Amino acid sequence: MSTQNFTLPDVGEGLTEAEIVTWKVAPGDTVAINDVICEIETAKSLVELPSPHAGTVGELLVAEGATVEVGTPIITFVQADAAAPAAPAPAAAAPAAEEGGGSVLVGYGSGGGATSRRKRPAERPVRSSVGVIAKPPIRKLARDLGVDLTTVTPSGADGEVTRDDVMKLASQASVFRNIETPEWGAVREETVPAPQNAPVGLARGVAPVAASVSASDAERTESIPVKGVRKATSSAMVQSAYSAPHVTVWKDVDATRTMELVKRLKAAPEYADIKVSPLLIVARAVIWALRRTPMINAAWIETENGAEIAVRHYVNLGIAAATPRGLLVPNIKDAQDLGMKDLARALNRLTLTARDGKTTPADQQGGTFTITNIGVFGMDAGTPIINPGQAGILAMGTISQKPWVVDGEVRPRWVTTVAGSFDHRVVDGDAMSRFIADVASVLEEPALLVD
Incomplete structure (x- = not known):
């Protein structure tokens, strides 16, 4: 028997560390090449890590929740000696799948033959003590969204809870969450650790929290580690806010014709699946x-x-997405080449991938301009922070019916606010004002898009 260590690989461009989120295997499990052994979270993405070896899991060297550097051993595999004779298979056993030559982690090296994938134990539905049937990824999604699985009506085969079941209940809960005013909580104060590179002087003159609370208060205070997506986001936002001089302009817009166009597109047969x-x-x-x-x-x-x-004559359009893992900004590459229908499909793919936590580092790199849709949270306007490496960002507010003057008469119209922040080193106020005015013109009259 021989033992082999598997070290954390660089699954992105320039990855230096990652967190072990969930182990999908346990010591003693038999795995094949490409079976998922764990989920890791990098600064930008949640990634499934496939096994580079076929054999038996020996030891898990890193605990769930721990962050380790690339190159750190995370798991051991025990493999039978090549010279040792194979044990005879039981008569009733199914024939073993053929393995490709070489223990190569697909995607991070060369070679390696195709393998027949068996269904991993982590993918099989798990029945809990209260009788709910759901796969581990669905349980994780429910935990992230604060959904109690015992309150979900399952729609899957054999009463299994699906992702759509969880998302449906989560969306219903979000509609009603602000109707009732919650009671004051037992914890009076909560401290979230600030990024290590936060500028000095932001809280000048403010006494440290620890000095102003009693021992009993300190025991009731929760500390949340800053890592993963939150760590990357905080670093990027501080870098942007304190290096680029931000200016924001905004404009109220009559988007009634935009809403009419959206309604027509939804009813069009060619958009039936979009x-x-x-x-x-x-x-x-x-x-x-x-x-x-x-x-x-x-x-x-x-x-x-x-x-x-650097003036880019192409558009990698970033869409800020609030996900259970934090803020992600994947982008649609070469969006300027897409027609209306293809752009709609790209937005759908981007949204679903981000919601499932499968956005890759490559999907988030190379963005040239970003849209943040704060309207989904019921906000009218905001002053968004520019993503590093870009010169502008647009915030779209909620679209709601408001009184609007049309031809001298006050009428109910669908109104929204578009706001744009810009780097004043690159862009002057007149340029951003023209840009926002152009966006507003299209929302007021989408026929301008036909050119």
Whole structure:
């Protein structure tokens, strides 16, 4: 018998560390090449790590929740000696699947033959003590969304709870969560650790929390480690806010015709399998407006010879997505080349992938401009922070019926607010004002998109 260590690989570009979120195997389990052994969380993504070996799991060297550096041994595999004769299989056993040559982690090396995948134990539905049938990923999704699985009506085969069941109940709960005013909690104060590189002086003159609370208060205070997506987000936002001079402009818009277009598209047969929302029209409007004012799609670049401005003549359109793991900003590559229907499909894929926690680091790299849809939270407007490496970001507010003056008469119209923050080193106020005015013009009259 021989024992082999498997070290944490670099699953992204320049990954330095990752957190072991969930082990999918236990000591003594038999695994095949490419079976998922664990889920890891990098600064940007939740990634399933496949096994590079076929054999028996020896020892899990890293506990769930621990963060380790790339190259750290995380698991051992016990493999039979090549010279040892194979044990005879029981008569009733199914024939073993053929394994490819070599123990190579697919995606992180070369070679390795195709394998027949068996269903992993972690993928099989698990029945809890209260009788709920749900796979582990569905249970994790329910925990992240605060959904009690015992209150979910299952729609899957044999009474299994599906992802759609959990999402449906979560969305229903979110509609009613603000109707009642909650009671004051038992914990009077909560401290969230700040990023290590937070600027000095933000809380100047404020006494440390620990000095102002009693021992009993300290025992009731929860400390939340800053890691993974939250750590990456905090670092990026601090870098952006304290390096790029931010300015924000905004405009109220009569989006009634946009809402009419969305309604027509939803009823069109060619869009029967595509989810259509006002975000689709906003995305098209942004792409159109960026073409008319390219400096909004630029970036400030520091070089050895001084600073320069890089103007991108393509649009990798980022969409800020609030997920159970935190804020992610995947982007649609070369969005300027997509028609309305293809852009709608790309937005659907982006949303579903982010919701499932499967957004890869590559999907989040190379963005040139970002849209953040704060309207889904019922917000009218905001002052968004620019993503590093970009010169602008647009915030879309909620679309609601309000009184609006049309031809001298007050009428109910669908009204929204679009706001744009920009890096004043790259963009002047007149350019961003033209950009926001262009976006507003399209929302007021989507026929402008037909050119």
